[in-house]
Amino acid sequence: MGAPGPATRLLPPLVLALAGVARGTFTVVAWPRVAVVAFGGSVTVNCSRSACPGDNATLGLETPLPATPGAGGAPLAKLPAPERVPVEPRPCHLLRPAAVTPRPTPAPASSSTLPERVELEPVPALAVGDSRNLTCHVLEVAPVRNLTVTLRRGAETLRTESFGDAEGSASVAVSHLLTVTRGDHGQDVTCHAELSLRPHGPLFARAAVPVTLSVFALPEPPQLQAPAILEAGTVANASCRITGAFPAGDIRVTAALDQEPLNVTATVAGDTVTASTELSPRSPGPRELSCTAAVATVARTARRQLHVYHLPEIPASGCPGNRTWVRGTREALSCRATGNPAPTVVCGRDGVAVASAEPEPVTRSRAGTYLCNATNALGTRSRRVTVRVECEWHRGRRRGAAGSPSVAAEVTGRPLCPPKMSPRCPRRGVRHGGSGWRGSGGSWSVAPTGTPGPARAVPATVAPATVAPTTAAPTTAGSPRGRVVTRADGGRYVCRATNRHGVAVRSVVVTVEYQPSLGERGCPERRRWLEGTPAELGCAATGNPPPRVTCAKLGDGRDPANATELGGSQDPPQATPNVTRAHAGTYQCRATNAHGSAVRNVTVAVEYGPAGVTLRVLPSANVTRGSGFTVDCGAEGVPAPTYTWALPPAPNLRLAADNRSVTVTGATTANRGVYTCTASNRHGRRAGERRGAGGR
Template sequence: FSCRAELDLRPHGLGLFENSSAPRELRTFSLSPDPPRLAAPRLLEVGSERPVSCALDGLFPASEARVYLALGDQNLSPDVTLEGDAFVATATATASAEQEGARQLVCNVTLGGENRETRENVTIYSFPAPLLTLSEPSVSEGQMVTVTCAAGAQALVTLEGVPAAVPGQPAQLKLNATENDDRRSFFCDATLDVDGETLIKNRSAELRVLYAPRLDDSDCPRSWTWPEGPEQTLRCEARGNPEPSVHCARSDGGAVLALGLLGPVTRALSAANDQGEADLWDNPSWTSWPPCEPLQSCFPDGPRFEEPSCPSNWTWVEGSGRLFSCEVDGKPQPSVKCVGSGGATEGVLLPLAPPDPSPRAPRIPRVLAPGIYVCNATNRHGSVAKTVVVSAESPPEMDESTCPSHQTWLEGAEASALACAARGRPSPGVRCSREGIPWPEQQRVSREDAGTYHCVATNAHGTDSRTVTVGVEYRPVVAELAASPPGGVRPGGNFTLTCRAEAWPPAQISWRAPPGALNIGLSSNNSTLSVAGAMGSHGGEYECAATNAHGRHARRITVRVA
């Protein structure tokens, strides 16, 4: 805009004078009253990068909007994309160790001297993966191995299903390495609670156990009976780490017999690796060992654990009446003892099921501590050990503390499920119904929700149930306020006001009368106000109020005395 002025003095013999002001520009802006929309993660790990964005529409001119996007004191220098009267600002938020803790992500938009701002809380946390270490990744059979799982100061670690005592403390497992532990994987989990969310990271490691060769009847039978005449193929395999080589030769030191090829029958076997040597001598040609069933009864041997008869992982179910069964091969029959190793089970004896039912069977425990146990089997030929991980589970159990039999709701409140939970492992699911009808999807509590509900808790080990009575309380409402006689009363006459309220718990009734109104009578529960011999001062507005723990409601009525 500019202003132009003229002064015409030509009628007076002078000229036309003109002048103009400097131009002034009027600028108009439009900025939406709504705050910007922020999209960002609620949690951000130290060292990680996550995209964040800020958007706003209803801007004019959008190209002149200035956007400030920052995480704490860190300016994120966003890239801004315009589309009509809207923009989207995007940036990458990088969390550093110095920012650890609660921070605010700020988006500020300025246009035409006004600004709009949005702030969101972002928690920056540090949670390195757990450290899982083996004292020796490769050991010889019979050596002790220590497995350690550690994480940050606030993280709770779990090693092989057994948690550490407190967050920040490492979990440790010690075992006597056996053949069965070769290629065994150990698993370490770390959990960290951050701003109401549980984060999990894990790590695994494998143990290699070096052990001397094993020749047994399953892979290399001691006794063969072959008919005279045709050649036969000898098959003999050995277990061991490193993998053994198997050498077969005649017992008299004669020719070597090639494995897997046709050849003579009589043999002496030896298997070797760098951990040792094993021998198995056969009988002369075309003969077999004397009849002997089972074979182990003929040849004394040391204790041996087998996974099916003494499992490495066992789950005890409370109330099941079961004991841990650990049967060991060996001649004579080995004795077995399982003792807790570390944590809450340290030194605790694990009751074992007897091989045969007997009246002297161990007492079945009511509570059994889960954890790591080391089972030792011993006879006069030696001793072997095995690590057993015991976990405890239980059927569902509900009582007054977890599922109160009487519960109270408030009419109009946001509807939620019954406060009913159950103890048990695995964690039971709880379903509640009313007369067989499942819990309805609804927004608000109504008086019709009062009644009796049946709640059932279920997990893999059984069910438990509770009957719950639900009462619905509600705010007071003065449903009726009436005068008798209606319409008014003459001086000296009598009148009565009746107030009826609906409420639960029952409401307390109170009255407010006109100033100067005297000699007013009330009933025992204050529901009725009476006046005998009305005067002019009794005329006016009366208020009845009903009050309970959930609120107050009042109504007014006017009485005329004339």
């Protein structure tokens, strides 16, 4: 007998022993010719021979495996297959007389084990361009040389591997290095293991549970847009834009103001995700706005520092509007204001600032009306403060010489410092701001008349009726002294002259006239107009008599002193034109009355919504496959517009930093389509489009 063939390498050959004496030739046959049995199973082997001369030959069966002989010692045995233990083959031998020539038939047997498990290693979410080994494990299979393992992505075969002449039972692993693209997202990876025992046995197949690929892209951090300066208590909009995101619908966007979550509304357009939110900070100070975009295991965050301000406020508790001081004490004209940045407070009277930090002696000259301004970077708030100076109370009467009128020292009901008046006491008087009490109507000293006549000039008392002067410098008839008239001196006065025979009373109305003034409150120096709305450049001036105000644009060849356009108090009023862009510029407003004029320049900025959206394809609208081109978008508008795009979905698009252009590199047919650019500002939006040819 020769050596066993390849099919008999897992189980040792059966050794057939023939004993006896025979003449001639006979054949020994084993059945089945090839036995296939699973590990741990058993197979029945039948051994027979052909006719033997003399019929005196004995047929036997030898094997190193445990065997159960057939009934009556017949050449029939049941052989168990070893459990995953390969056995080296041994040569067969036959015991026979020299005259006998047997023709034995080998009875090879092989054992097999189906794969216990076929498993794919889990694959985490992968970024576009990342590489990852796809590994399939096949556990405990035999014979390994009959195993074929196939890895597939969808219907595409990635790798097929077999194991050649490998012996026995083993666990195997098959790997394939995959570099993922966007097209791999959602694809199933499968692994199939086939154990083929053909032609002597069946074909066994098992598959692993599929693994679904998750592919993402988040190449750029979010683009965060928000105003750098906000006023506390107001509402402003902020947006967060993520470009190149994939899959765009899976992007999670969150926003926070100083780690306090904000409500976010997200929209998706192609591979761009735009999230918007409202900002309404309640307290001033530096704040941090953050926007985070996350997909799979990756997150990118953009941050922006915001400065929340508060316009100045002058509360009544920190700056009382009416104050009464006692002459001879020390007082400070202090005002406390709130705001962020912290405002500075300056108080003044008649355009002259006064010290307000340190207490100073109280004199009659400090009585009056002051204007206190609190100013920071956002603006100014004002508050008027009226100071009254009290004199000491004097009760009783002092008598003069015999026959002379009494010297009045009585209090008329209010602790105000009474002025002294002269005999010239007209019922009505006009005083000009800045002039002395002695001007335009004489001094205000009083000498009473009567019988007996006074021996000398005697001062009289003056009690205020409806409006009293707050700084009354006393004078006497013998030595009148003048002082500067202020607007607070206007009002009704009661003049009382007294001697021992009675009292004379006269009511005097004082009107104070003064030249015009134009201030920020009534005539702001900076205006913003919206195109198409009525052009009204109103400026309110102070002055007595009420001034006439006219405004004209500088540089148009007109004399501002004679202008009557865009505002003022001309009578009858002219029809108001609508605002155009030509109205932008600097205007000079002039307030005039009988005592002079005041001039103030006002700068007008005209705002309008986006207009004239144009798209250009550079360097040329004729695009060939593989070339590059740029679509540039431009528009007019004040404030300057921002730009958004609606683009054909393609991976080779890149937006400029200011979003005004989109660049295509390596043009393909995917770049064909309509490129739409939308320009927006707070007054509206306007879109333009251009059809792209893509690669030809």
